[in-house]
Amino acid sequence: MILTVDNVNKSFGKEKILKEVTFKIERPSIIALVGPNGSGKSTLLSIITNLQRADSGEISILDKENTDVSLFREVSFMQDNTVLYDYLTGYDHMQFIADVQSLSKSQIVETAERIGITRYLNKRIGKYSLGMKQHLLLAMAILNKPKLLILDEPLNGLDPTSAIKVRNLLLELHKEGTSVLLSSHNLSEIDRITSEILFLKKGAIIKEDISQYERICYHLTVNDVSDAHKQLTKELYEVEIISNQKISLFLKDTPLHIPLSLLMQSGTKIVEMEKIIFGSEDRYQNIFGEKDADHEDIPI
Numbered sequence: 001m002i003l004t005v006d007n008v009n010k011s012f013g014k015e016k017i018l019k020e021v022t023f024k025i026e027r028p029s030i031i032a033l034v035g036p037n038g039s040g041k042s043t044l045l046s047i048i049t050n051l052q053r054a055d056s057g058e059i060s061i062l063d064k065e066n067t068d069v070s071l072f073r074e075v076s077f078m079q080d081n082t083v084l085y086d087y088l089t090g091y092d093h094m095q096f097i098a099d100v101q102s103l104s105k106s107q108i109v110e111t112a113e114r115i116g117i118t119r120y121l122n123k124r125i126g127k128y129s130l131g132m133k134q135h136l137l138l139a140m141a142i143l144n145k146p147k148l149l150i151l152d153e154p155l156n157g158l159d160p161t162s163a164i165k166v167r168n169l170l171l172e173l174h175k176e177g178t179s180v181l182l183s184s185h186n187l188s189e190i191d192r193i194t195s196e197i198l199f200l201k202k203g204a205i206i207k208e209d210i211s212q213y214e215r216i217c218y219h220l221t222v223n224d225v226s227d228a229h230k231q232l233t234k235e236l237y238e239v240e241i242i243s244n245q246k247i248s249l250f251l252k253d254t255p256l257h258i259p260l261s262l263l264m265q266s267g268t269k270i271v272e273m274e275k276i277i278f279g280s281e282d283r284y285q286n287i288f289g290e291k292d293a294d295h296e297d298i299p300i
């Protein structure tokens, strides 16, 4: 068993943040923790990594209690960049971890290369951009090749190219046997990494394999919208007219060529086609919707 979270409760004052949170990671996987701002994701991750105490409940990692100090060699937690010291260099931060865990200098060099931070490793953190800090934090977290890698918003502040690099790195680490538990607001990136999602709603976990909700939608620009709509609905396809030239066609298991040939045989001209995948974003809207005002951002 990689991680067991059993009946975890946590309140701050009168506010109950986590209510009987229970879930397991049984095999090496990538799991995303998703919820609105202030829903308790960071609190849960720091409780799992024993940086905060739960009011009640039990947590074990790799079949040891999460308070077991020997776990620091097998588990890493990437927190936000407030853990970095402005007057130290990136190398100093990596060196500190290497010293504590008896890792070699060559591991620092290799990891820095892998993440692509070598060129600024000797600069002070005060001169790092947000994205550079995120890369360094990630390098620090994977330096010890952990069995369980826990990441709080690893995609925060990354440009699209860097986000793709980080996504590919997480997929590679997973192939190498690392389990990844990450919180993120970037649902389209999450869809590309995993379909296993823990939604945190009003303090409780809703665990879902969202691949069951994944649907592909094609926006088709056609010469005759109402005729195309008629032909497809007659064959029980899910279709919506979105403008006087465009329809949306939702497919789950049917190959695209079947409805397309149906349209062409009935004389419809398809001028343009765009593919859209619906996954966790759809599900997020269903679970949290706009009416869930419990965790609305409060203007300061």
Ligand SMILES: Nc1ncnc2c1ncn2[C@@H]1O[C@H](COP(=O)(O)OP(=O)(O)OP(=O)(O)O)[C@@H](O)[C@H]1O
Binding pocket: 012, 017, 035, 036, 037, 038, 039, 040, 041, 042, 043, 044
């Ligand atoms: N040390 C603390 N003392 C009091 N309240 C706290 C403390 N830490 C967090 N909270 C409150 O607990 C709630 C959950 O915070 P948390 O940071 O875990 O949420 P989050 O889901 O990670 O949010 P975000 O997505 O905005 O990062 C918030 O209402 C926050 O104000």
